[in-house]
Amino acid sequence: MHADQPQPRSAYRAFSLLPTRWMDNDIYGHVNNVNYYSFFDTAIAHYLMREGGLNPWKSEVIGFCVESSCRFRKAVQFPDSITAGIRVKKIGRSSVQYEIGLFRNDDEETSADGYFVHVFVERKSEKSKPLPEPIRLALMNLLMPAD
Amino acid sequence: MHADQPQPRSAYRAFSLLPTRWMDNDIYGHVNNVNYYSFFDTAIAHYLMREGGLNPWKSEVIGFCVESSCRFRKAVQFPDSITAGIRVKKIGRSSVQYEIGLFRNDDEETSADGYFVHVFVERKSEKSKPLPEPIRLALMNLLMPAD
Amino acid sequence: MHADQPQPRSAYRAFSLLPTRWMDNDIYGHVNNVNYYSFFDTAIAHYLMREGGLNPWKSEVIGFCVESSCRFRKAVQFPDSITAGIRVKKIGRSSVQYEIGLFRNDDEETSADGYFVHVFVERKSEKSKPLPEPIRLALMNLLMPAD
Amino acid sequence: MHADQPQPRSAYRAFSLLPTRWMDNDIYGHVNNVNYYSFFDTAIAHYLMREGGLNPWKSEVIGFCVESSCRFRKAVQFPDSITAGIRVKKIGRSSVQYEIGLFRNDDEETSADGYFVHVFVERKSEKSKPLPEPIRLALMNLLMPAD
Numbered sequence: 001m002h003a004d005q006p007q008p009r010s011a012y013r014a015f016s017l018l019p020t021r022w023m024d025n026d027i028y029g030h031v032n033n034v035n036y037y038s039f040f041d042t043a044i045a046h047y048l049m050r051e052g053g054l055n056p057w058k059s060e061v062i063g064f065c066v067e068s069s070c071r072f073r074k075a076v077q078f079p080d081s082i083t084a085g086i087r088v089k090k091i092g093r094s095s096v097q098y099e100i101g102l103f104r105n106d107d108e109e110t111s112a113d114g115y116f117v118h119v120f121v122e123r124k125s126e127k128s129k130p131l132p133e134p135i136r137l138a139l140m141n142l143l144m145p146a147d
Numbered sequence: 148m149h150a151d152q153p154q155p156r157s158a159y160r161a162f163s164l165l166p167t168r169w170m171d172n173d174i175y176g177h178v179n180n181v182n183y184y185s186f187f188d189t190a191i192a193h194y195l196m197r198e199g200g201l202n203p204w205k206s207e208v209i210g211f212c213v214e215s216s217c218r219f220r221k222a223v224q225f226p227d228s229i230t231a232g233i234r235v236k237k238i239g240r241s242s243v244q245y246e247i248g249l250f251r252n253d254d255e256e257t258s259a260d261g262y263f264v265h266v267f268v269e270r271k272s273e274k275s276k277p278l279p280e281p282i283r284l285a286l287m288n289l290l291m292p293a294d
Numbered sequence: 295m296h297a298d299q300p301q302p303r304s305a306y307r308a309f310s311l312l313p314t315r316w317m318d319n320d321i322y323g324h325v326n327n328v329n330y331y332s333f334f335d336t337a338i339a340h341y342l343m344r345e346g347g348l349n350p351w352k353s354e355v356i357g358f359c360v361e362s363s364c365r366f367r368k369a370v371q372f373p374d375s376i377t378a379g380i381r382v383k384k385i386g387r388s389s390v391q392y393e394i395g396l397f398r399n400d401d402e403e404t405s406a407d408g409y410f411v412h413v414f415v416e417r418k419s420e421k422s423k424p425l426p427e428p429i430r431l432a433l434m435n436l437l438m439p440a441d
Numbered sequence: 442m443h444a445d446q447p448q449p450r451s452a453y454r455a456f457s458l459l460p461t462r463w464m465d466n467d468i469y470g471h472v473n474n475v476n477y478y479s480f481f482d483t484a485i486a487h488y489l490m491r492e493g494g495l496n497p498w499k500s501e502v503i504g505f506c507v508e509s510s511c512r513f514r515k516a517v518q519f520p521d522s523i524t525a526g527i528r529v530k531k532i533g534r535s536s537v538q539y540e541i542g543l544f545r546n547d548d549e550e551t552s553a554d555g556y557f558v559h560v561f562v563e564r565k566s567e568k569s570k571p572l573p574e575p576i577r578l579a580l581m582n583l584l585m586p587a588d
Contacts, residue, residue: 002214010247018460021479022486023326027203027319028270029498033188033212034317037181038462045463046520056174057470069216075273087483098280123175126222165313168332169339170473174466176351181464185315192316193373204323226340296508298463321497322564327482329508331475359474361443363510369567387517389586 002071007101009122012085013142016043030075031090037068040100040116043084051067061129063118066095070114076104082111087134088142095119111115128147149218154248154285156217159232160289161252163190167225170216177222184215187247192230200286207278210265213242224266229258235289241275242266242288296365298299300403301395306379307436308345310337314372324369334394334410337378346432355423357412359388364408370398376405382436388422389413390433443512444462447550448542453526454583455492457484461519471516478509481541481557484525502570504559507536511555519546523552529583535569536560537580 018039026032047128048054048063054063076082083103090097097117101110131139156162165186173179174259195201195210203209223229237244244264248257269276278286303309320326327363342348342357350356370376376396383391391411395404416423425433449458459480467473489495489504499504517523524544531538538558542551563570572580 018462019458021459022329022483023320023479025497026317026322027208027320027321027323028211030211032317033215034181034184037184038464041180042463042519049520056466060176064175064177064222065219067216067218068180068215071214072212075211078483079490165315166311168312168336169469170332170335170475172350172468173464174468174470176468179464186319189316189372197374203319225336226343320507322503324505327509328475328478331478335474354470358469358471358516359513361510361512362474363508365508366506369505 002069003113006073007113009085009103011087011144012101013144014047016046016084017086018042018082020058020076020080020082022078025078030077033070033072034048034125036072036102036112038084039067039084039102040068040070040114043086043100044098044116044118047086047138047142048135051141052135061121061132062123063140065116066119067117067138068114068124070112072112074104074111076102076111080101086142087144088139089115089129091136091143093138094130096131098142120141149216150260152221154260155255156232156250158234158291160234160291161194161232163193163231165189165229165231167223167227167229169225172225177224180217180219183217183219183249183259184230185190186229187215187217187251187261188212189263190233190247191263194233194289195282198288199282201282207270208248208267208279209270210267212263213266214264215261217259219259220260221251223249227251230279233289234291235286236262238278238283238290239279239284243278262284296363297407300367301330301407302402303379303397306395306436307440308341308379308405309380311374312336312378314370314376316372319372323377324371325390327364328364329394330364330366330406333378333396334362334364334395334408337380337394337411338392340412341380341432341436342429345435346429348429354417355426356417357414357415359410360413361385361411362408364406366406368398368405370396370405375424380436381438382401382433383409385425385430385437387400390425400423443510444554447514449549450526450544452528452585454528454585455488455540456525456557457525459483459523459525461487461517461521461523463519466519471518474511474513477511477513477543477553480543481509481511481523481555482506484527484541485539485557485559488527488579488583491577492582493573493576495576501564502561502573503564504561506557507560508558509555511553512513512578513553515545515552517543517552520585527583529580530556532577532580533573536544537569539573539583
């Protein structure tokens, strides 16, 4: 599922700037692997809220993460700043698979990249639901031509 | 790479008890997906330190995460307690692939499971190194008969 | 507001066991100061849910933190386990001040101690409300004789 | 020790921009109290590294937090962005007391403010040491005229 090579910025469609925090660094002096997944879900949530109308406090249909993965290629360390790029690989009836690339400072290639799968569910019953239309439209803008 | 089905406790060889924390719960009232990866690397570090003699403050050879992944099957929420089971899938010259299962309270099947790959490197040069012998021996105890 | 000296276990009334996690350690090899506050609010939430009937998903009246503080006396490091002790200093109409001590492994004196103030509010309006009776009763059990 | 009132931006001398992350929000839909302390120590570390020459990977003399405190005045929630302002209240031989204010988006008054005390120690012995001269000079620039 993972790309063999680091990815360029042109492989992504929407971007978020995510500065690192002091406590992201672990005992080895690098951003701990766990925090990369926070960059992933922050970038995705930014996009869904800004472009898809998701309201995490009130929306009846919300996204649950059902699978994620990251390949770590090059260390990042506070006070580096991360630019997270996202694209959409596949849109299903009630699910979407994102691919995310993390760029350190001005780097042109990903320091880490991976994927993240959302299933949309009704908040109360937690049963899967079709993607709300504004979200589907927003996600279609993240499909890459080659896909 | 992921199992199709939840895994039983008998599929793992070493276990750590990892209570959840209040702030692990996110706005949807479940443990956020990011924290699962902290359960993964805590369980692995516990084992390497306890059984393999890893000293994160001083060892010349340390493990860097190069890839990880999780499939989320069932929600967990504070104040649930997690039991993390680990096993080893493959041991290479300088790398090891772990598989981890997370069990909610007394559940017999995983709420989430995934994998995590360590490459061992020299702390200063960050160049890959063969697994230190005490670590290799400890990891061999986590291989499953079926493997 | 802080005690001059480390506190003994006998200075607290209810206890939670809180193992550290790998990523709690920061670049200096100690549990980062930020995480101590997670031990504080986890210990308090445990108690309110277990003894006071707080249901964070549904209760109409919930607690917001309005002030907290910690004095750090001695370093703690993963894989240490923390025992958090709590007591109540003062109960008001809609607020409560807790004091918390964190004990490293089997230590008899606090490695860190501090306080935490909750104001109880109606979930929707976020206006302050009197402490719900079951919570008030549970908190009274945490008052120390000397107080 | 805490100000009675929210503080204005003019009460601080150096600023860092710190976007919130999805997982900062807790079950009540606000940034959890714990994360505010990460804003505190990130803002301070930024300044010490940028202006005082602190190198967390190598410096012989490093800062340990011995006390911190925060008063929470108004909720903040992802995707708000925080501007952290810092000033210095007191410089001792081997310690410094910072005061920090957190501003939500374009707000003119603090949503939260507090203090943080560093003691500088020799990395290996963990014995207190005089403030390194470049750090002392950088910190003097954060003293407020009124002090």
